Amino acid sequence: MPTYIAFTYTPDVDWTRPEYGQEMKEYQEFGEAAEAVIKGGHALYPTATATTVRVQGGKGGDAITSDGPYAETKEALTGYYVLECADLDEAVAVAAKIPAAWNGAVEVRPVIQF
Template sequence: MQFICLIYNAEDNGPQPGTDEFGPYMQAYADYTQEVQDAGVMVGGEALQPIATATTVSVRDGKTELMDGPFAETKEQLGGYYILDCKDLDEALKYAAKIPDAKYGRVEVRPVMVFD
């Protein structure tokens, strides 16, 4: 069963580029990615560009409306994701807890609806 792990954090929370902590933080992501690849559960995953690059699109009464920034105005923003193929929710939660940003923000785990 596939699960998506949505990684939420405030952009200024946790280790920042240019600090001594940033290198080990990024290495933790490389190690985690290698772990889920080696376990054969990684389907995909990527980091996202900063929220300043986001554009939200909606269509109302046939008119396309664009808004700079993410849809939700919250402290924590979606920063990346992993899609994992796990035997069950418990296994997905075990892997989600190992995502480095779980220490600084939150990781939302949801089953992926697969259409045949």
């Protein structure tokens, strides 16, 4: 069965904070309803915790790091689900039920199986 990643893009918040408890309940309900196709996934800490890595001069060059995300945006990559679905149509139908789709966006991509 094909595997898809559903990237969630939402406001850049700390989902561990109590004020997001109701939204986290909605994610938990989604997870329970879609448990047959969810094969993994995680929420991410806010982009302020990110470290961006670039290699200066290409392969073998010096690793340069900077604090923060690669790009500043209104909505940030805040998590992902690994979905095992029959096809893209099923993956899209599942993604539409992820709470991030209601006030942000969910990007669905097929995984290349090597």
